[in-house]
Amino acid sequence: xxxxxxxxxxxxxxxxxxxxxxxxxxxxxxxxxxxxxxxxxxxxxxxxxxxxxxxxxxxxxxxxxxxxxxxxxxxxxxxxxxxxxxxxxxxxxxxxxxxxxxxxxxxxxxxxxxxxxxxxxxxxxxxxxxxxxxxxxxxxxxxxxxxxxxxxxxxxxxxxxxxxxxxxxxxxxxxxxxxxxxxxxxxxxxxxxxxxxxxxxxxxxxxxxxxxxxxxxxxxxxxxxxxxxxxxxxxxxxxxxxxxxxxxxxxxxxxxxxxxxxxxxxxxxxxxxxxxxxxxxxxxxxxxxxxxxxxxxxxxxxxxxxxxxxxxxx
Amino acid sequence: xxxxxxxxxxxxxxxxxxxxxxxxxxxxxxxxxxxxxxxxxxxxxxxxxxxxxxxxxxxxxxxxxxxxxxxxxxxxxxxxxxxxxxxxxxxxxxxxxxxxxxxxxxxxxxxxxxxxxxxxxxxxxxxxxxxxxxxxxxxxxxxxxxxxxxxxxxxxxxxxxxxxxxxxxxxxxxxxxxxxxxxxxxxxxxxxxxxxxxxxxxxxxxxxxxxxxxxxxxxxxxxxxxxxxxxxxxx
Ligand SMILES: Nc1ncnc2c1ncn2[C@@H]1O[C@H](COP(=O)(O)OP(=O)(O)O)[C@@H](O)[C@H]1O
Ligand SMILES: [Mg+2]
Numbered sequence: 038x039x040x041x042x043x044x045x046x047x048x049x050x051x052x053x054x055x056x057x058x059x060x061x062x063x064x065x066x067x068x069x070x071x072x073x074x075x076x077x078x079x080x081x082x083x084x085x086x087x088x089x090x091x092x093x094x095x096x097x098x099x100x101x102x103x104x105x106x107x108x109x110x111x112x113x114x115x116x117x118x119x120x121x122x123x124x125x126x127x128x129x130x131x132x133x134x135x136x137x138x139x140x141x142x143x144x145x146x147x148x149x150x151x152x153x154x155x156x157x158x159x160x161x162x163x164x165x166x167x168x169x170x171x172x173x174x175x176x177x178x179x180x181x182x183x184x185x186x187x188x189x190x191x192x193x194x195x196x197x198x199x200x201x202x203x204x205x206x207x208x209x210x211x212x213x214x215x216x217x218x219x220x221x222x223x224x225x226x227x228x229x230x231x232x233x234x235x236x237x238x239x240x241x242x243x244x245x246x247x248x249x250x251x252x253x254x255x256x257x258x259x260x261x262x263x264x265x266x267x268x269x270x271x272x273x274x275x276x277x278x279x280x281x282x283x284x285x286x287x288x289x290x291x292x293x294x295x296x297x298x299x300x301x302x303x304x305x306x307x308x309x310x311x312x313x314x315x316x317x318x319x320x321x322x323x324x325x326x327x328x329x330x331x332x333x334x335x336x337x338x339x340x341x342x343x344x345x346x347x348x349x350x351x
Numbered sequence: 352x353x354x355x356x357x358x359x360x361x362x363x364x365x366x367x368x369x370x371x372x373x374x375x376x377x378x379x380x381x382x383x384x385x386x387x388x389x390x391x392x393x394x395x396x397x398x399x400x401x402x403x404x405x406x407x408x409x410x411x412x413x414x415x416x417x418x419x420x421x422x423x424x425x426x427x428x429x430x431x432x433x434x435x436x437x438x439x440x441x442x443x444x445x446x447x448x449x450x451x452x453x454x455x456x457x458x459x460x461x462x463x464x465x466x467x468x469x470x471x472x473x474x475x476x477x478x479x480x481x482x483x484x485x486x487x488x489x490x491x492x493x494x495x496x497x498x499x500x501x502x503x504x505x506x507x508x509x510x511x512x513x514x515x516x517x518x519x520x521x522x523x524x525x526x527x528x529x530x531x532x533x534x535x536x537x538x539x540x541x542x543x544x545x546x547x548x549x550x551x552x553x554x555x556x557x558x559x560x561x562x563x564x565x566x567x568x569x570x571x572x573x574x575x576x577x578x579x580x581x582x583x584x585x586x
Pocket of ligand 1: 386
């Protein structure tokens with residue numbers, strides 16, 4: 038095994054974190070709310086993609102490459118719908134409540150969504166029971182034999198995950214910097230009251246922020262399914278927590294920071310698992326490194342890798 | 352054009368505006384004067400829809416607007432340049448100005464108004480791609496006024512446009528206000544610099560801890576003994 042293998046594995050893992058982390062950061066940048074239920078959007082997005090396949094491809098055991106875009110769209114529709122409803126009916130009434138209220142609400146939403154999938158997914162005719170992990174369709178083109186590339190063995194799902202991040206990042210950059218709505222988002226994040234005086238409907242901007250974050254999380258959920266071959270109702274918890282860590286690491290509120298934070302986190306986790314010797318090495322400690330890194334950053338650079346100083350944000 | 356009737360605005364249980372009434376006729380410059388904390392900013396923020404009044408009414412061009420959300424009020428033709436300028440510091444000058452026209456769809460008209468703002472404030476044109484946060488206070492104030500103009504308002508509310516500016520810059524801003532009036536824009540001006548504001552005003556109201564205590568033409572108030580003592584620093 039070369040150094041390249043864990044590095045590429047880390048980048049792939051980091052791309053998943055990055056795709057989820059963007060959702061935390063975009064919403065925080067606009068409403069200063071940490072949506073701790075965002076990890077569950079990743080989960081329902083994955084189940085949305087799976088459901089799409091069950092409806093469209095399962096009967097004919099269709100594993101053609103073009104099933105994947107359909108699954109992605111299905112996953113995004115489910116993820117975005119759940120996120121928009123969550124914002125509208127759970128968070129919006131609490132917009133001016135003490136900060137603890139949305140946090141408790143997020144825990145409630147998380148439990149609800151997890152239990153909903155666990156208890157009711159299998160009750161839909163033709164759908165598998167989801168009380169334990171569910172097999173995710175292995176779309177051949179994206180999960181077939183690994184590819185040797187300059188001495189490294191690269192899983193096809195890795196190409197997909199890295200590509201998904203690259204495309205999403207480019208789209209996001211264009212959306213935020215080059216469209217009218219994107220500029221309205223920037224304005225709202227800098228000064229919501231003044232944004233309203235410009236004629237910007239801030240509620241609409243908040244809905245869009247939730248929707249954009251959810252779309253990316255659903256892509257991540259689908260990529261996760263391809264990468265690991267199965268999904269489960271609990272998958273949002275740890276992934277969400279790590280992606281949140283990535284967002285803080287990069288500087289919460291900063292989109293590029295979330296991407297960089299996600300990639301750094303993935304690589305650190307992957308390299309530490311391989312190279313840390315002895316008792317602390319190996320897969321058993323895999324989930325610890327993210328939080329070790331978070332603590333180090335919070336102590337030495339609390340604004341995150343790319344975050345602005347708080348003064349600049351005010 | 353604008354009429355405020357028995358307006359009461361409170362923050363929680365504390366009333367900041369305690370039942371004021373005034374009107375701004377078409378084409379005039381009307382000022383609200385008063386010391387810090389009198390309720391001037393609260394009044395403007397209520398008119399533009401950022402705050403909901405506890406009671407009372409706000410009418411603009413025959414339409415009641417005190418329940419209309421802020422982003423819709425600006426679309427009716429009523430722009431508000433807020434206290435402290437509140438430009439978007441990390442956006443360019445041009446992006447700031449274009450946000451002023453956010454709700455408009457007429458691309459040709461927007462382009463024309465942008466040129467008009469650039470003609471009014473040349474410095475903005477020279478530095479159109481710079482982040483607005485790097486500007487001096489006076490330049491930011493020009494940007495804030497220019498941005499409010501970009502919605503092509505029929506009524507423009509300015510909250511302390513001369514705050515923190517050099518006397519020279521202040522003259523320029525006051526000159527701009529007169530120019531806007533001559534172009535047909537109606538203006539509601541809030542000022543701490545009473546002398547400069549009264550020179551410009553067709554009518555002025557004095558606000559004291561949430562109540563209007565005095566009103567008259569600019570000239571009348573300039574000559575009023577109480578105004579001289581309290582706001583013009585004469586004895
Ligand atoms: N956001 C706020 N929350 C609570 N009280 C406020 C707030 N803003 C202003 N006030 C109070 O309302 C009163 C009027 O303030 P303001 O309208 O800003 O006055 P002015 O613009 O004339 O200086 C003051 O007593 C001020 O302390
Ligand atoms: Mg004020």
